[in-house]
Amino acid sequence: MASNMNEVVTKARNAFNTGRTKAVEFREKQLRNFLRLYEENTPQILEALKADLHKHKQESVAMEIAFNANEIRTTLRELRKWAAPEKPSKSFSNISDDVLIYNDPYGVVLVLGAWNYPIQVTLGPVAAAIAAGNCVIIKPSELATETANVIADLIPKYLDSECYQVVLGGPKETQQLLEQKFDYIFFTGSLRVGKIVHAAANRDLTPTTLELGGKSPCILDPSADIDIATRRILWGKWINAGQTCVAPDYILCNREVGRKFISCAESILHEWYGDDPQKSLDFGRIINDTHFQRVSKLIKGAKVAVGGKTDPQERFIELTILDDVKETDLTMQEEIFGPILPILYVDDVNEAIKYINRNDKPLALYLFSKDKKVVDLVLNNTSSGGVTVNDTVMHAGVDNAPFGGVGSSGMGNYHGKYGFDTFVHKKATLVKNFNSIAEKLSSVRYPPYSESKLKL
Ligand code: NAD
Numbered sequence: 001m002a003s004n005m006n007e008v009v010t011k012a013r014n015a016f017n018t019g020r021t022k023a024v025e026f027r028e029k030q031l032r033n034f035l036r037l038y039e040e041n042t043p044q045i046l047e048a049l050k051a052d053l054h055k056h057k058q059e060s061v062a063m064e065i066a067f068n069a070n071e072i073r074t075t076l077r078e079l080r081k082w083a084a085p086e087k088p089s090k091s092f093s094n095i096s097d098d099v100l101i102y103n104d105p106y107g108v109v110l111v112l113g114a115w116n117y118p119i120q121v122t123l124g125p126v127a128a129a130i131a132a133g134n135c136v137i138i139k140p141s142e143l144a145t146e147t148a149n150v151i152a153d154l155i156p157k158y159l160d161s162e163c164y165q166v167v168l169g170g171p172k173e174t175q176q177l178l179e180q181k182f183d184y185i186f187f188t189g190s191l192r193v194g195k196i197v198h199a200a201a202n203r204d205l206t207p208t209t210l211e212l213g214g215k216s217p218c219i220l221d222p223s224a225d226i227d228i229a230t231r232r233i234l235w236g237k238w239i240n241a242g243q244t245c246v247a248p249d250y251i252l253c254n255r256e257v258g259r260k261f262i263s264c265a266e267s268i269l270h271e272w273y274g275d276d277p278q279k280s281l282d283f284g285r286i287i288n289d290t291h292f293q294r295v296s297k298l299i300k301g302a303k304v305a306v307g308g309k310t311d312p313q314e315r316f317i318e319l320t321i322l323d324d325v326k327e328t329d330l331t332m333q334e335e336i337f338g339p340i341l342p343i344l345y346v347d348d349v350n351e352a353i354k355y356i357n358r359n360d361k362p363l364a365l366y367l368f369s370k371d372k373k374v375v376d377l378v379l380n381n382t383s384s385g386g387v388t389v390n391d392t393v394m395h396a397g398v399d400n401a402p403f404g405g406v407g408s409s410g411m412g413n414y415h416g417k418y419g420f421d422t423f424v425h426k427k428a429t430l431v432k433n434f435n436s437i438a439e440k441l442s443s444v445r446y447p448p449y450s451e452s453k454l455k456l
Helices: 002-017 024-040 043-053 057-084 120-131 145-156 172-177 191-203 225-242 255-273 289-297 349-358 372-382 416-422 436-444
Strands: 098-105 110-111 137-139 164-166 184-188 210-211 216-220 249-252 304-306 320-322 342-347 364-367 386-389 423-433
Touching: 002 137, 002 172, 024 043, 024 057, 024 120, 024 145, 043 057, 043 145, 057 120, 057 225, 057 416, 098 164, 110 120, 110 172, 120 137, 120 184, 120 416, 137 172, 137 416, 145 164, 145 184, 172 191, 184 191, 191 210, 216 225, 216 255, 225 249, 225 255, 225 342, 225 364, 249 255, 249 289, 249 349, 249 364, 255 304, 255 342, 364 372, 416 423
Parallel strands: 110 137, 110 184, 137 164, 184 210, 216 249, 216 364, 249 342, 320 342, 364 386
Antiparallel strands: 098 423, 304 320
16 A cells, blocks of 8 residues: 555656646646536535535535635636735845745645545645645545545546545555655644644655644623624534534633523524424534544533433434533543533633633634723733634634634644645745846955955
8 A cells, every 4th residue: 555655646746747737727727627526516515525424505515615616716816916926025235136936836745634624624725735836645534434435536537637636544544645755744633643744744844734623712701792692602613513623612701691601592502403403404413433422421420501412323412511611621621523512610801811821722712792902802812723703613714814723723824825825835036137236236245354344
């Protein structure tokens, strides 16, 4: 198998060395084909996402297919501008020179995907890498099996089969891929595997983006509109059954706000899912038995305020709010990645900030407040990959804003122009001429050195 991986990468490297991916026309053609892939195969992709995650069509279209297709449309509109050499402003010392920044593709890129949004987080970075002129090896997550198969089936039908190849498999195959030399690695997944990928990349000093997860806090300030806030928090938590990297992981609020939140949540959940949420077609399922066991365990022994029902046959976990959790509880030790929402009580926003800053830097931070002072306090005194104030998840979909983590929630970012920039090396280029006046001016650098030259 390892020699197979070598063949895959060699094929891509040979294709890159032909130079064809450097032509903007070639990239545009591939991106147009990529768009057609989404347009012509939507039913097949929806079916695979349904089989893997019980995703409702509305979530699959909005957060997987349309999300990626819109990114490609924006890229096609902007690509010529992005790809052209940049001309930074010049200082007097370079007045007669050309100063350019070339956007050089890295070469052969490895994209390793996660299973929770298996189209968005696997194929989104692929489109950005193509736009930037790279060849790409794509390794979808083996846990979203049906979607991985669809990706492996469709990519060769629409994209250049030497430049863009799909490898299927799990940890073993990923390790074998990581034994190869790449020019860039883009990984989406857990902190644990992110460290493995980063260590492997370090062997060849391969630049790497790590899109990881973590516990994203949600501060609910007393000044917030609790009914609207509750709807937005519940939506962000329970899309894809809580298996969203930017899902609000837990709530920080005072006891009175917590009581109001729980009461609002009960009626909103009934409004959304009726008497038996398990029958709702809108609600996802946990990806596999291992994750089902892991998430279910978090409920045991906890103070369940809302929900709590689980069904291993269907890997269904009801929307569950855990009241009054403590910092030392199991729920607060790891990213939940399921439909469980603990409430940790704090007296005020300062205590919330202290709690957040005692822990790893989160991928996302949410704050609900009408008080500008509270908003400024939180924004200026916390560090996170991104923030949404008075909603959840939505910052991840803002056009042309960078999406990525910081500290243990990741390094690097993408989306829009930031995605293009991730996959190019910014090559500083100075083009001088043989003009005699310019030569005279710059000859001050030549020996013999002197005190008077130092003053110039
Ligand atoms: P994971 O780390 O288990 O798997 C990610 C990839 O690594 C998969 O392709 C998998 O095949 C591979 N892999 C797994 N074990 C490996 C090993 N031992 N050696 C080498 N490769 C291995 O992550 P996951 O379970 O697919 O995804 C869940 C995590 O991803 C969560 O933490 C979530 O927050 C995070 N996530 C982050 C983003 C983001 O954009 N920041 C998006 C989605 C998910």
